[in-house]
Amino acid sequence: MISEVAGQYDAKEVENQVNEFWDKNEIYPKTRTMRIGGKKFFFVDGPPYTTGMIHLGTAWNKVIKDAILRYRSMNGFHVKDRAGWDMHGLPIEVKVEEALNFKSKKDIESYGVDKFIQKCMEFAHRQKDAMTDQFKILGAWLDWEEPYMTLKDEYLEAAWWTLKRAHERDLLERGFRVVNWCPRCETAIADAEVEYWEETDPSIYVKFPVVGEEKTYLVIWTTTPWTIPANVGVAAHPEFEYSKVRAWKGDREDILIMATSLVDNVLREGRYRDYQILDKFSGEALDGLGYVHPLEDLIPAQSSIEHKVHLADFVTAENTGLVHVAPGHGMEDFELGVERGMTVFCPVGGDGRYTEEAGEKYVGKYVRDINDEVNIDLADRGFMLAEGKISHRYGHCWRCKTPIIYIATPQWFLKIADLRDDMLKEIENVKWYPDWAGSSRFKDWVEGARDWCISRQRYWGIPLPIWICNDCGQVEVIGSIEELDERCGQKIVDLHRPAVDEIVLDCPCGGTMRRVPDVFDVWFDSAVASWATLNYPRDKDEFEEWWPADFITEGHDQTRGWFYSQLGASMVSFGQAPYKSVLMHGFTLDDKGKKMSKSLGNVVQPEEVVRKFGADTLRFYVLSSNAPWEDIHFSWEEVANTNRMLNILWNAYRFPLPYMLLDEFDPAETNLERYKEHLRPEDRWILSRVNTLAGEIDGHMETYQLHRVTRALSEFVMEDLSRWYIQLVRPRTWIETADPDKQAAYATIYETMVTLTKLLAPFAPFIAESIYQNLVRNVDPGASESVHMCDWHNPRDELVDEILEAKMKTVREVVEAVSNARQRGGRKLRWPVSKIIISSAEEVDLGGLEKVLMGQTNCKKVEVLEPGQKPPMDLALNPVPRKIGPIFKGDAQKVIQALKVADPVQVKKDLDQGRCMIASFPITPEMVEFLEQVPENLVDAAFSSGTVYVDIALTDDLEAEGYAREVIRRVQDMRKEMDLRVEDKIIAMVEIDNEDVLNLVQRMEDHIANEVRAERLEIKKSMEVQGALVKDWTVEDACIRIGIRHG
RNA sequence: GGGCCCGUAGCUUAGCAUGGUCGGAGCGCACGGCUGAUAACCGUGAGGUCACGCGUUCAAAUCGCGUCGGGCCCA
Structure with missing residues (x-):
């Protein structure tokens, strides 16, 4: 039996009960297993990093995924939906280091790498478990029991296998490259791991003495004095114009070379009092010009390096137009250096301190601490032209916030740049939502694809499966545990560091092969997710059956992140994109559109929203607030509105229950089929509406317009169901006899509500389940155990009646207009009116809805006039003094007064007949103006296609x-x-x-x-x-x- | 500095790819109504130079260019 629902909508109670029900009856696994055999839908969860705490953005992300997967599942798809966790990497190392109060890598080494790894692993698991619980509260249904985890052996193997593929295809390369380097973490970090913000740094203009020319200098500018010791060249733009100027400062005279357009600026910076241009020439003329390193005396290694000017297009017309080149400390510098055969001089170690190569004075000093010292040394030697400060954006390590440095180090690269064209071709085969996410943004990013530095000099990560021979330098990449077992002749149990570091292999040359000590960049971990989650390469069948993914969805930051890393890894492995469609979603910002951040104090926790309003409210809010690909400006007010909508839904649902109970309503008996003949037009209308709604939802889901889906649902609940149908149907539920009219109403309400629960299920799964259990399961134990196990409600075309929907729309407009008129006429709704008159230029067809209209307007009669007709109007007349005056002169006032009290109808009639006397004065047509006036007993109000007149006369x-x-x-x-x-x-x-x-x-x-x-x-x-x-x-x-x- | 996206009433937004009844809605506010969904519900009203400027056009929130502000990413 359906049970009565007493209280107001209490999300907490509903959600607790439903969660308990789902758990106890294992509903989630049932929804997935019951669809085995259905069309496959392979979804890959972008693995959140195990930070331990979900935020609004991750909540939104999972809600989108869940809504789509529930919808797919109800539509008969066999869904694969393992949750994923990104559990390796520096962030966790940093947390563990903090907990252990470590300062550097040396602390880790002395503590013991094995113990450190153990801590990292435990930490990652703990965080994962905490986050799992947080996601579950949101009703996010993914496979939480068997998620894929990047720290699992089978996962590691997938990464190893991929690297082996790269090696086989000659896409793996060891290179000496300039990388972003965190001197604290002592590792290379990915571009993606660099955070930029304003930093104040020195801004110095330095004079490099030109070889063989007295008092002549090249002027360069830099913000990193500490890179001057590594300078090996100066770059000039081949097409810029440069000048040689003689400049005076006090009693000093310098001859300076710089870009012509910047002479004034530079000399002002250097406080020169005057100058004279000696010569002008193009940049090309500077090519090969030799100079002496300004600190040559301090850095012995510099004296054996040749310093000269090189031409480069990257030089801009800023500062001096000459760029200091240190190939060991800059990306562009490095590239130019390699191209021009410069020495790549990098006298800085991984800890950010100068090595012995930097000379006695600097050795052992931390680079960023030494800026001042370098400046002083330059000034002492007379090479400092100007010195100041500048605030500019500078990169920092995303985890420990240390300013990064660029240093040249040996690293391992995936030669992604070689695959650029193939990638561009592949992304065209992917369906992107919205389209521009692929056609503009992602394409743009891929066009700039650079080789991917995949090595990190850390501990907590997937070890690079690369072994190198000490003797012959032979490189071998291992693709699986099995292969490694075979190769080293022992059973390997742990693929993580440090165990794997111990394994040595015999080289065919007779030498010993040792593993490269690096681990993978974490981005590589998640990059292989689409096959690692299928346990490929261990399990080939699963892969054949499912891969590639049908669908993935992540935030727009993942354009350069997971969308890209997956594509890159997949191109290396399989030469094709690992996903068929991608929905790119937005970010959650605060109500002002600002990023949520701890420092701004504007962070909203999903847990807080759930506590105040419930998970369904949070879900419905994030889904309906904007298009998925736009950023949400989080608004508590809108959350409260969403909650109100669910409350109205709840009230609409529980309102008929007491009556149904009284009447022992049985939906099996009292069904639409049986009471078809007794359905009122409004019944057929709401049934039409709910089926139209189902069709709309399908249409919008096709293109993942979740906002339109949820807004259509809201609209239906608020407008059609609550504000209209429930109002219409109420009196019928009060009928005490077993009236077929009442039964028809029950059957309609029931059908509508049950359909609605199915339509709501993917988006507000808790409230939908709660209603379903009561309305369906309580009366029919044979029905699907859960609303989420039901088949999706496909629109029933035979119930859709567009004409009826249009008519009802008109009726609602008329009702509103009548309310308006009543208010102005001072006749409240409780008081009936004798009639309303509808006047329109077009045909108004209320066919069958007259009763509805009469009921809702509380009127006795509805009169619809022929198109263009109006109700009889009262005639009023105005005397026209300027016509009357000249004729009647002194009597004019009398005439005017007489006209004012005359009967306008009579006057008009007389005038029409050509003879009109008022108070014995002859009146002519131009002396009066006739006006049509709405009769006193009528009040009019406009609606979209006409006017309605309400007769408010009382009887x-x-x-x-x-x-x-x-x-x-x-x-x-x-x-x-x-x-x-x-x-x-x-x-x-x-x-x-x-x-x-x-x-x-x-x-x-x-x-x-x-x-x-x-x-x-x-x-x-x-x-x-x-x-x-x-x-x-x-x-x-x-x-x-x-x-x-x-x- | 570059790429992409966004900027409509106090707030959240619809409409903009196919320019012409498009300036709509909800919240909030004011006033009124309902009182067998009632710590609910309904109606009415005030509120916008559609960020700004220039252009295309008979006509622009809607198309183009530029400026400003926000977001993501890059340099």
Whole structure:
């Protein structure tokens, strides 16, 4: 039996109950296994990093995934949906280091790498478990029992296998390259791991003495004085114009070379008092010009390096137009250096300190601490032209926030740049939502693809499976545990460091092969997710069956992240994209559109939203707030609105239940089929609407327009169901007999609500389940165990009636217009009106909905006029003084007054007949203006296609009804106050002092008794009013005393 | 500095790819109504130079260019 729902919508209670129900009955696994054999839908979860705490963005991300997967599942798809976790990497190392109070890598080494790894692993697992619980609260259904984890052996193998593929295809390369380097973490970090923000640094102009020319200098500018010791060249733009100038500062005279357009600026910076241009030439002329390193005396290694000017296009017309080149400390510098055969001089170690190569004075000093010292040394030697400060964006390590440096180091690269064209071709085969995510943004990023530095000099990560021979330098890449076992002749149990570091292999040359000590960049971990989650290469069948992914969805930051890393790894492995469609979603920002950050204090935790409003509210809010690909400006107010919508849904759902219970409503008996003949037009309307809605949802889901889906659902709940249908259907539920009209209403409500739960299920899974369990499972144990196991509701075309929907739309507009008119006419809805008149230029067809219209406007009659017709208007006339005056002169005022009181209709008639006398004055047509006026008893109001006129004139019958409703309302109010149940009978006494009112009310005695369920009802002028509750009321001008008691 | 996206009433937004009843809605606010969904619900009203400027056009929130502000990514 359906049970009554007493209270208001309590999300917490609903969600707890539903969660418990799902757990106990293993609903999630059932939804997935029951679809085995269905069309496959392979979804790959972008693995969140195990930070331990989900935020609004990750919550939104999982809600999108969940809604789509539930929808797919209900549509019969066999969904593969392993959750994933990104569990390696520096962030966790940093956390563990913090917990252990470590400062550098040396602390880790002395603590013991094995123990450190163990800590990292435990930490990652703990974080994962905490986050799993947080996701579950949101109702996010993924396979949480068997998620893929990047730290698992089978996962490591997938990464190893991929690297082996790269090696086989000659896409793996060892290179000496400039990389972003964190001197604290002592590792290369990916471009993606560099965070930029404003930093104040020195801004110095330095003079490099030109070889063989007295007092002549090349002027360069830099913000990193510490890279000057590594300078080996100066770059000039081949097409810029440069000048040689003689400049004076005090009694000093310098000859300076720089870009012509920048001479003024530079000399102002250097406080030169005057100058003279000696020569102008193009940059090309500078090519090969030799100079002496300014700190040559301090850095012995510099004296054996040749310094000269090189030409390069990357030089910009800023600062001096000459760029200091240190190939050991800059990306462009390095590239130019290699191209021009410069020495790559990098006297800085991994800890950010100068090595011995930097000379006695600098050795062992930390580079960023030494800027001042270098400046002083330059100044001492007379090479400092100007010195200042600048605030500019500088890169930092994303985890420990240390300013990064660029150093040249040996690293391992994946030669992704070679695959650029193939990648561009592949992304065209991928369906992108929105389209520009692929066609513009991603394409743009891929066009700039650079080789991918995959090695990291750290501990907690997938070890590079690369072994190198000490003797012959032979490189071998191992692709699986099995292969490694075979190769080293022992059973390997742990693929992580440090165990794997111990394994040595025999080289065919007779030498010993040792593993490269590096681990993978974490981005490489998640890059192989689409096959690692299928346990490829261990399990080939699964891969054949599922790969590539049908769908992935992540935030727009993943353009350069996971969308890209996956594509790169997959191109290396399989030569094709690992996904078929991608939905790119936005970020969650605060209400002002600013990024949420701890420092701004504007962070909203998903958990807080759930606590205040429930998971369904949070879900529905994030889904409906914008298009998925736009950023959400989080607004508590809108969250509250969403909650209100669910509350209205809840009220609409529980409203008919008490009546259904009373009548022992059984949906199997009282169904649409049986009561087809008794359906009212409004019943057919709501059934049409809910099926139209289903069709709309399907249309929008096709292109992942989740906002349109959820907004359509909201609209239906608020407008169609609550504000309209429920209002229409209410009186029918009060009928006490087994009336077919009532049964038809029940059947309609039931069908509509059950359909609605299915349509809501993917988006608000808890409330949908709760309603479904009560309405369906409580009466039919044979029905699907959960709404999420139901098949999706495909629109039933036979129930859709577009014409009826359009008619109803007109009716609603007319009702609104009537409300408007009533308000202006001072006639409240409780008082009936005799008729309303609808006037329109077009045909207005209410076919069948007249009763609805009459009911909702509380009128006795609806009159629809022929197109273009208006109701008879009152005629008013205005005398026209400027015409009357000249004719009647002194009598003019008399004429005007007489006209004002004359009957306009008569006047018009007379004028039409050509003879009109007013107070014995002859009137001509130009002396009066006729105006059409809405008769006094009518009030008009416009609606979209016309005007409605409401007749507000009162008659005794109308008044009687009006007063009766006043009395009824007050008795009902008192019943409520006494906490009487709907079906309870009462005995009532009504005393009315006003004779007229009394007479009117007495005429309605039977009606009143019926409406308030009174066994006995007395209405008199004077009597002693008794009852359990007695109250005095004032209605209009009458005093009414009412007493009631339980019958 | 570059690429992509966004900028509509106090707030959240629809409409912009196919320019012409498109300036709509919800919240909030003010006023009123309902009182058998009632710590609910309904109606009415005030509020916008559609970020700004220039252009294309008979016509621009809608197309183009530029500026400003926000976001993601890059340099």
